[in-house]
Amino acid sequence: MDFTAPVTEQRFVLDHIARLDTLADTPRFAAASPDLVDAVLEGIGQFAAGEWAPLDRIGDTVGARWTEDGVVMPDGFRAAYQAYVEGGWGTIGSPEAFGGQGLPFVLATAVLDTLGSANMAFALAPTLTVGAIEALTHHGTPEQQAAYLPKLSTGEWTGTMNLTEPQAGSDVGALKTKAEPRDDGRWSIRGTKIFISFGDHDMTDNIVHLVLARTPGAPEGTKGLSLFLVPKYRLDADGNPGDINDVRVVSIEHKMGLHGSPTCVLSFGDHGDCIGELIGAEGGGIAAMFTMMNNARLNVGLQGVQTAERATQRAVAYARERIQSARAGSGSREPVAIIEHPDVRRMLMRMKAQTMAARALLYYAASQVDHANLGDTEAKKRLDLLTPLAKAHGTDLGAEVADIAIQVHGGMGYIEETGAAQHFRDVRVTRIYEGTNGIQAADLVGRKLSMDNGATLTSLLADMRGEAQGEALLTLIDACEDVARNLLASDIEDRLAASSPFLTMLSVATCGWLLEREGRIAAELPDSPFVAMKRAATRFYGEQIVPEALGLKAAAMAPAAPLYAVEPETFAA
Structure with a gap:
């Protein structure tokens, strides 16, 4: 199917x-005029539909390949990525001092939204790069910034x-990769990292790895970690990629989805010749990395x-084309497109409403990044x-909508050729990486609730x-306040037991x-198809999805005791 960027929705x-106009009223973001925003949204929509969306299928069916010389991307990926660079799409939100356009982060978010909708696996490459830029902008030395940020x-x-190592999944404090000081002020890096998205590929001349490692004599746990800049190729005297930096891609993972995004096992320093530069202070790795992780x-x-x-x-297109059965109550026996049937309508309306909800939440959060960068401390707290x-609910909704899309397709949704199954396979990992959604819920009740x-x-x-007017929404807001009050008065085990339902509420x-x-x-x-859909989907959300969340209050108020009513071995009974 053809991909069309949701430009009207994004602009709305x-x-x-996001109230982009309030950002454009500031000197820092004055360039974000309505005409420029329109040009960016329209331009990236045309680019993504023409260059990236056609590669989504080959990315899934052929995928990235490991070779002894490194990872080879599917045909067309390198050219499409170079077109992205030449079009200046990576510069939208990057710092002006290093060749970027310095536009609002929320506008860069909309650009990435379009690229990922066209080809989610491919869009992981610029997604991780954004985080690296953020970390170096806040924690890199002037020399590091000058050498790496322009590219x-x-x-x-x-x-x-x-971050991740074979023996340490979410427990970052258990990392063992080592950094030993050299005589020239740099560091020798040795260790193995796993689950590194786009850890190797053949689309660019260099890859800049940000690596957490432990220095000699550093304390145990996260306090002993430092962050290092480790390029795949060392820079020569002119700042160009030179010698290989003893970074080797050992393998790539065979995954459920995201086949167009190589997930690498990287080995640093097999020959004792991997050189890194310290980013920020020694022992300040977690603080520096969290700058990148929060963005990610x-x-x-x-x-x-x-x-x-x-x-x-994809589901809407299929439902409009698939003819099956007469419409109940119509008085006609002529089969109709399945979009005419009530349950299919219910599924499609839920998909539209949940997609709107996820986008509103993510763009709203992204706008707070911009306000925080302007010095608004309250925006930073929010x-x-x-x-x-944003991370947990956004990915939960992505998985839910992808699952419903398979159901709309019926039996054909379970057949790979329709493409519906790929979306579910691709999105499922998003609930796991960058901190599982359970970890996000734990962060909410463990740290954020008491800020x-x-x-x-x-x-x-x-x-x-x-601002709320709907009775169900007002009741849900009150319920969230009740649960929050109860959790603040509870011990940590009870908080954690209730964390996921509370996050959803x-x-x-x-x-x-x-x-x-x-x-x-x-x-x-004024009436239009877009406005009609907006009115219908937002009403559906308020009348059907908001009341569902009220049903989570009992779980969010429940103590941890029932979870520990049996011994671990009893779960195998």
Whole structure:
């Protein structure tokens, strides 16, 4: 099927949820005029449909290949990536000082939304690069910034994030990769990292690895970790890629999905000749890496939006074309397109509503990045609170919508040729990486809930309550407040047991608040197919999805005791 960028929807959300005009009113983002925003959205839509979307299928069926000389991408990927670089699409949100356009992060988010909707696996390459730029911008030395940021900002080089090791999954403090000081002020790196997205490929001349490692005498746990810049190729005197830096791709994973994105096992320093540069202070690795990870968590949540968008487009196209059975109650025995049947309509409406909800949540969170960068401390606090919601709920919704898309296709959805199954296979990992969604929920109740003694959450709930009109939404907001109060008074084990249902409740309340606003605005606009869909989907969300979240209150108030009523071995009974 052909891909069409959701430009009208993106512009609506940028205007009414992200309120891009308030950013454009500031000197820093004055270039984000309405005409420029329109040009960016239209331009990336045309580019993604013409260059990246046609490669989605070959990325899945052929996939990246490991060779002794490195990873080889499927035919067409290198040329399409170079077209992305030449088009300047990587520069949208990058710092102006290093060749970027310095436009709002939320506009760069919309660009990445379109690229990932066209080809989610491919879009992981620039997604990780954005995080590397962020880490170097905040923690790199002037020399490191000058050497690497211009190439990363254009996308000429890609960046990676290297945390996970074979013996340490989510427990970052158990990392064992070592960094030994050299006489020249640099460091020798030795260790193995796994699950490194785009850890190797043949699309660019260099890859910049950001690697967590432990220095001599460093304390155990996360406090002993430092962050290092380790390029695949060392730079020569002119700043160009030179000698290989003793970084070897051992293998790539055979995965359920995302076959167009090589997930690599990387070995550093097999021959004792891998050289890295310290980023930030020694022992400051977690602080530096979290700059990158928080950015990445928003962009992983955005992958849920991307998948939901593409899966919905595919399901709608199929439902309009597939003829089967007469419409109940019509009085005619003539078969109709399945989009005429009530249950198919229900599924499609849910897909549209959940996709709108996920996009509203992610764009709203992204706008807080921009306000925080302008010095708004309250926006920074709200961003911290929203990040686990955006990552977890965004990916939950992506998986839900992709699953419904298979159901809309019926038996054909289970057949790979239709493409519906690929979306589900691709998106499923997003609920796992960059901190599993359970870890996001734990972060919400363990750290974010008590920020400013609960004032950050109270402020968000107050903003919701001040604007909300629907009875179910107001009831859900009250329920979130009740649960939060109970969790703050509970011990950590009870908090963690209730964390996932509470995250969903708060996410749905936030999405309901934002979509209710969208619905009110749409009610005042002239009739059009877009406006009609907006009115219908936002109403559906308020009347059917918001009330569902109220049913989670009992689970969110329940203590941990029932979970420990049996011994571990009893689970095998």
